[in-house]
Amino acid sequence: MEFILQPWAWYVSGPLISLSMFLMFYFGKRLGISSNLETICAVSGAGKFVDYFKFDWRKNKWNLAFMFGLIIGGFLSSNYLIVNEKVGISQETITDLEKLGFDKAGESYVPSELFAVENLTVKSISILLIAGFLVGFGARYAGGCTSGHAIVGLSMLELPSLISVIGFFIGGLVMTWVIYPLIF
């Protein structure tokens, strides 16, 4: 139990992620989370506006079940499996974030400046909404996200996934190194 309650090392977590991918293949499906965003659109009646969303979303119920599993997994971890919320980030990262105005970096999983309900401002709500928009638009444009392309696509040695992952990093580096200092 002691092992479970400690933060898990990368060499434990990475192979367990591959095991999840294998289980999904074994159950006849390809692991991928961002397609649920389209299913949510279809369930919400987006088919009235864009024909694409007229597809029968019921065929994606298996992936919605996976998605609900993620929510449950987050709840269980947070309530029963994590004793100390401190994230083991490097001292350099903490210093860099202090310069950007993020206090107490690494004291919890997410910064209270962006993710505490009582601290929400027009600016932080805009940042969260725009960030989500870019993720949703980009993932469906590229045909997948970190799970579908970086984990499954690369495991299958697919070139389009490698190109997508290179894109993920170009975008991420530009945001972190160039745009962060302008907005924070």
Added chain:
Amino acid sequence: MKFLKFLIVGVFFGIILSKSEAISWYRIYEMFKFQSFHMYGIIGSAVVVGIIFVQVIKRFNVKNYKGNAIEFIPKKSGKYRNIIGGIIFGLGWSLAGSCPGPFFILLGKGALPIVIVILGAVIGAFTYHATKNKIPH
């Protein structure tokens, strides 16, 4: 009941990404600053072991739970969609400090403002399909 197995794999996946701190906004920032090996280790080892899993399935003809061959269906590709879509995704990945899987895991964790990110992502997916005929693939 036939969806229970997917729910269970989802719970398992949610626990792994929580316990490895991969759902932490700080870990994503740190990764893009190249200040720790942690996230590269997670993604890298997942891919290396994943390649082995796929090769083992292919070489030993591993069957799925129904006894049928496991199919590896490639995603749609194009000259532009992967790189441009990828860059747009990456901008959002860094700005949100998380990607679609962690969105839902953080929701379960109770970080409620993630609902705004999820809403943005759903609008983003909708906008992609509303405009896809006008953008290069």
